[in-house]
Every structure is written in C-alpha cells, then in structure tokens.
Amino acid sequence: MQHTPTLVYHLAPGLRRGGSDGSHAIDARSTMPDPDRSQLETEWLALTRETLPALARTRGWPVSADHCFQRILLDNAVGGRWYDAVTARPAYRHIALEALARAV
Numbered sequence: 001m002q003h004t005p006t007l008v009y010h011l012a013p014g015l016r017r018g019g020s021d022g023s024h025a026i027d028a029r030s031t032m033p034d035p036d037r038s039q040l041e042t043e044w045l046a047l048t049r050e051t052l053p054a055l056a057r058t059r060g061w062p063v064s065a066d067h068c069f070q071r072i073l074l075d076n077a078v079g080g081r082w083y084d085a086v087t088a089r090p091a092y093r094h095i096a097l098e099a100l101a102r103a104v
Contacts, residue, residue: 037097043104044092048073077103 048069056064063069074082074091077099088094095103 037100040097040100040104041092044100047104073103074099 049066052069053064053066055061056069063072070092071082074086074095077095078085082091082095085099086095092100092103
C-alpha cells in the first residue's frame with residue numbers, strides 16, 4: 001500500500017477557509033520535501049501554454065487562451081480565487097509548492 005503524504009495549510013491571519021467573503025488563503029510554508037520546483041514550473045508552462053490550448057482548438061472548448069487555463073487550474077489548486085492565496089506575480093513562481101503540484 002502506497003503512503004500518501006498529508007498536506008497541511010496555514011491560513012493567513014484573519015482568514016478562514018470558506019469565509020463569508022469566499023476567500024481562501026494558503027501560506028507557502030510546507031510539510032513536504034521540496035521536489036524539483038523548476039521541473040514543475042516547466043510542466044506547468046507546457047501544460048497551460050501548449051497542451052491545453054491545443055486540445056481546446058481540436059475539441060472546440062469554450063476556453064482556449066493559456067491564461068484562462070492557468071486561472072482555472074490555480075483556482076482549483078487553492079480551493080478559491082488564486083489571487084487571494086498568491087500575492088506575488090507570476091503566480092506559478094510564488095504559489096506554495098504543494099498547490100503547484102496539484103495544479104499540474
């Protein structure tokens with residue numbers, strides 16, 4: 001049986017998961033060992049700039065721009081609006097490592 005690591009997120013002071021304003025903030029502190037972040041970033045860029053837009057064109061998806069896929073994936077990875085959880089830009093370089101891994 002394979003062990004799946006438990007992910008722990010530290011919410012920013014004053015914010016609660018599922019707060020009345022719908023915000024979700026995730027601190028970049030990690031409980032997981034740091035894998036090769038640059039490899040994840042490379043995969044992120046290829047997925048959102050090449051793979052998903054190409055699939056969108058061939059399958060007629062309503063979303064086709066790279067930044068739209070980036071937002072969808074980041075929103076899902078952080079469980080809310082990505083810009084509530086990641087204050088620095090570009091987001092993929094500053095997001096918590098676990099969240100980037102989930103997005104990819």
